[in-house]
Amino acid sequence: MDEKFVVTPWEVKGEIDYDKLVKEFGTQKLDEKLLKRLEKHTGPLHHLLRRRIFFSHRDLDKFLDEYEKGNRGFLYTGRGPSGSTHLGHLVPWMMTRWLQQKLGLKLYFQMTDDEKYLFKEGLELEQATQYALENALDVIALGFEPEELRILIDTQMAGAMYPEAIKVAKRLTFSTAKAAFGFTNEHNVGEIFYTSMQAVPAFLPSIPAGRPLPCLIPLAIDQDPHFRVARDIIPKLGYPKPCILHARFLPGLQGAGGKMSTSAGDADTQVIFTTDNAKTVKEKVNKYAFSGGKDTVEEHRKAGGDPDVDVAYQYLLFFEEDDAKLKKIHDDYRAGKLLSGEMKAILIETLNRFLGEHQRKREEARKRLHEYLATPDEFRPKGKH
Amino acid sequence: MDEKFVVTPWEVKGEIDYDKLVKEFGTQKLDEKLLKRLEKHTGPLHHLLRRRIFFSHRDLDKFLDEYEKGNRGFLYTGRGPSGSTHLGHLVPWMMTRWLQQKLGLKLYFQMTDDEKYLFKEGLELEQATQYALENALDVIALGFEPEELRILIDTQMAGAMYPEAIKVAKRLTFSTAKAAFGFTNEHNVGEIFYTSMQAVPAFLPSIPAGRPLPCLIPLAIDQDPHFRVARDIIPKLGYPKPCILHARFLPGLQGAGGKMSTSAGDADTQVIFTTDNAKTVKEKVNKYAFSGGKDTVEEHRKAGGDPDVDVAYQYLLFFEEDDAKLKKIHDDYRAGKLLSGEMKAILIETLNRFLGEHQRKREEARKRLHEYLATPDEFRPKGKH
Numbered sequence: 001m002d003e004k005f006v007v008t009p010w011e012v013k014g015e016i017d018y019d020k021l022v023k024e025f026g027t028q029k030l031d032e033k034l035l036k037r038l039e040k041h042t043g044p045l046h047h048l049l050r051r052r053i054f055f056s057h058r059d060l061d062k063f064l065d066e067y068e069k070g071n072r073g074f075l076y077t078g079r080g081p082s083g084s085t086h087l088g089h090l091v092p093w094m095m096t097r098w099l100q101q102k103l104g105l106k107l108y109f110q111m112t113d114d115e116k117y118l119f120k121e122g123l124e125l126e127q128a129t130q131y132a133l134e135n136a137l138d139v140i141a142l143g144f145e146p147e148e149l150r151i152l153i154d155t156q157m158a159g160a161m162y163p164e165a166i167k168v169a170k171r172l173t174f175s176t177a178k179a180a181f182g183f184t185n186e187h188n189v190g191e192i193f194y195t196s197m198q199a200v201p202a203f204l205p206s207i208p209a210g211r212p213l214p215c216l217i218p219l220a221i222d223q224d225p226h227f228r229v230a231r232d233i234i235p236k237l238g239y240p241k242p243c244i245l246h247a248r249f250l251p252g253l254q255g256a257g258g259k260m261s262t263s264a265g266d267a268d269t270q271v272i273f274t275t276d277n278a279k280t281v282k283e284k285v286n287k288y289a290f291s292g293g294k295d296t297v298e299e300h301r302k303a304g305g306d307p308d309v310d311v312a313y314q315y316l317l318f319f320e321e322d323d324a325k326l327k328k329i330h331d332d333y334r335a336g337k338l339l340s341g342e343m344k345a346i347l348i349e350t351l352n353r354f355l356g357e358h359q360r361k362r363e364e365a366r367k368r369l370h371e372y373l374a375t376p377d378e379f380r381p382k383g384k385h
Numbered sequence: 386m387d388e389k390f391v392v393t394p395w396e397v398k399g400e401i402d403y404d405k406l407v408k409e410f411g412t413q414k415l416d417e418k419l420l421k422r423l424e425k426h427t428g429p430l431h432h433l434l435r436r437r438i439f440f441s442h443r444d445l446d447k448f449l450d451e452y453e454k455g456n457r458g459f460l461y462t463g464r465g466p467s468g469s470t471h472l473g474h475l476v477p478w479m480m481t482r483w484l485q486q487k488l489g490l491k492l493y494f495q496m497t498d499d500e501k502y503l504f505k506e507g508l509e510l511e512q513a514t515q516y517a518l519e520n521a522l523d524v525i526a527l528g529f530e531p532e533e534l535r536i537l538i539d540t541q542m543a544g545a546m547y548p549e550a551i552k553v554a555k556r557l558t559f560s561t562a563k564a565a566f567g568f569t570n571e572h573n574v575g576e577i578f579y580t581s582m583q584a585v586p587a588f589l590p591s592i593p594a595g596r597p598l599p600c601l602i603p604l605a606i607d608q609d610p611h612f613r614v615a616r617d618i619i620p621k622l623g624y625p626k627p628c629i630l631h632a633r634f635l636p637g638l639q640g641a642g643g644k645m646s647t648s649a650g651d652a653d654t655q656v657i658f659t660t661d662n663a664k665t666v667k668e669k670v671n672k673y674a675f676s677g678g679k680d681t682v683e684e685h686r687k688a689g690g691d692p693d694v695d696v697a698y699q700y701l702l703f704f705e706e707d708d709a710k711l712k713k714i715h716d717d718y719r720a721g722k723l724l725s726g727e728m729k730a731i732l733i734e735t736l737n738r739f740l741g742e743h744q745r746k747r748e749e750a751r752k753r754l755h756e757y758l759a760t761p762d763e764f765r766p767k768g769k770h
Binding site: 125166167175 | 554555559572577
């Protein structure tokens with residue numbers, strides 16, 4: 001991997017060259033033709049697709065082949081619950097919610113409390129499970145009904161998942177896992193096994209269905225190695241290779257590559273949580289969001305700002321749906337007509353409108369959380385009790 | 386390890402030097418003093434202890450310390466269900482049943498269908514689980530009531546066991562697992578993880594009890610490496626180190642070291658299954674049991690036989706409880722008064738008496754099997770549902 005950046009399921013840093021990543025990971029860029037084909041089924045494309053924030057895929061064409069034959073399958077994505085949900089997590093989930101609605105597919109959402117426990121020094125399992133339950137509220141808040149969204153918390157689903165995970169594990173040598181994930185002899189045996197658990201939701205819904213179902217996984221591209229491995233193994237179990245849609249990362253407030261993450265130093269200077277109130281959002285954006293503007297108003301008016309590095313503008317790419325409005329912001333900033341403070345004010349308003357609504361739905365979700373939590377019993381083979 | 390013999394959880398071969406094994410594994414031989422102390426609680430010792438077929442231990446003294454303080458704990462043993470039960474499997478179970486009765490302790494019996502699936506080429510998981518259910522009949526047939534015996538089939542208990550197994554796994558590096566089990570890069574990631582599952586029943590009963598319970602594990606010594614590893618980790622989880630009692634192996638019919646096992650070539654020439662009928666037992670013993678007798682009756686009468694290598698006699702050490710009767714058989718054989726055919730006839734009668742009764746109880750067990758199968762719900766923390 002290029003030394004300037006690192007993208008693994010457990011570490012993302014540096015200025016990410018997404019074109020290079022596509023090459024290194026061996027994925028395919030989303031092209032106009034494929035998006036047009038998707039659009040036939042979804043109607044007008046989501047802005048995260050229009051703007052190529054979802055930019056890469058594996059076998060989306062094959063997923064559509066099946067879809068068009070009436071073999072509709074399901075969606076799968078997930079979250080490693082090691083803390084509170086932030087805006088960076090929401091991006092693939094928003095897109096997934098849209099696909100769920102437009103394609104009429106069920107979403108299986110995995111909460112990998114086992115993974116986070118195994119990989120994070122000092123994190124207790126019970127705490128990871130607690131985060132899973134809190135994070136689940138943010139998923140539900142995106143508008144799902146319980147029949148559209150089943151949340152699989154690994155430790156609570158182990159009764160159904162572990163017996164399937166060992167079928168993956170039997171076909172995965174340490175040697176292969178090492179090559180995919182960079183394991184050393186000092187990694188613990190749970191970390192080494194874990195990817196087997198992440199593979200399971202990609203085929204688990206086929207069991208109660210009694211037939212192999214196509215699976216589409218929208219995710220941030222750092223999770224791709226899990227499925228690179230799983231795609232080789234799952235067909236040996238009699239299920240189709242899962243298809244993948246890859247997203248870029250929402251950068252941290254201070255920009256400079258990488259992804260929004262609480263792991264990178266002081267979280268408050270990098271991260272906006274879904275539970276931050278309007279005042280906090282305003283303060284964080286004004287104080288920490290890296291600006292692409294010039295040092296003085298005078299200079300900015302004359303030379304213009306650089307939206308490509310301006311974090312406030314970058315966030316608008318993710319959260320402002322209106323293309324025309326966005327273009328005007330871009331052009332005005334470039335021309336020096338829009339000042340950095342004004343750019344930040346637009347973002348603050350956009351985020352606070354979004355988060356106000358999100359937080360209201362998130363609290364409503366709390367009452368209905370239990371309706372969304374999958375149980376091992378849901379995944380028994382047809383007719384078995 | 387000595388090149389002449391190999392003892393690992395997955396391979397036993399060669400002429401086993403048990404004294405050397407005690408040294409290499411770092412266990413302690415059972416001595417007179419400790420057995421006397423045990424006898425105070427159990428009454429007259431079981432013949433498998435009197436004859437040092439159970440010959441070695443880890444911390445049995447500490448288990449008795451707790452027992453004498455009224456902190457009574459539980460027993461744990463298990464089986465890797467890769468086929469039908471044979472006499473070699475029954476040995477530690479008979480002893481365990483005796484300890485269960487005499488000490489008034491509950492037995493948790495693990496059926497490691499996941500292990501056998503992961504380690505055995507060509508074995509399907511569903512088949513391993515089926516073997517577990519069949520093998521369970523042989524355990525129950527030893528006379529347990531459901532409140533004395535809880536059978537934990539790993540894949541059916543994963544809901545309770547996997548969340549605990551990852552707590553073990555987090556504290557076990559590949560490096561340590563490699564040293565204990567001889568793993569290579571070509572082992573699969575399930576094999577590497579698996580010992581974490583085998584550790585769990587050594588502390589799982591403490592969870593519903595709401596306090597750390599002492600655990601005593603009678604087993605064949607090839608399983609010791611699992612607990613050598615687990616004993617370092619379990620105290621870090623707040624539970625006591627499990628204590629161990631080690632058994633020698635019942636040899637195969639053809640003798641020559643190792644243990645009775647279906648893996649060693651043609652099973653029928655090495656193994657007596659618990660479901661073999663009287664005729665089959667007679668045929669197998671007469672045809673295959675290695676004899677310590679001389680080539681001709683005349684020579685045998687003159688020089689006498691060697692009971693130490695005579696498989697029929699060796700089996701009587703395991704299955705004939707009466708010390709006086711056994712001594713007479715031994716001495717008569719040594720003196721040439723008892724012929725090899727007669728020795729075999731004694732064994733055949735002993736085994737068929739034992740197996741006739743066992744098979745009757747085994748069929749009765751079939752009706753009540755479900756009463757003995759543990760469920761994840763039994764292991765919830767007190768007061769949690």
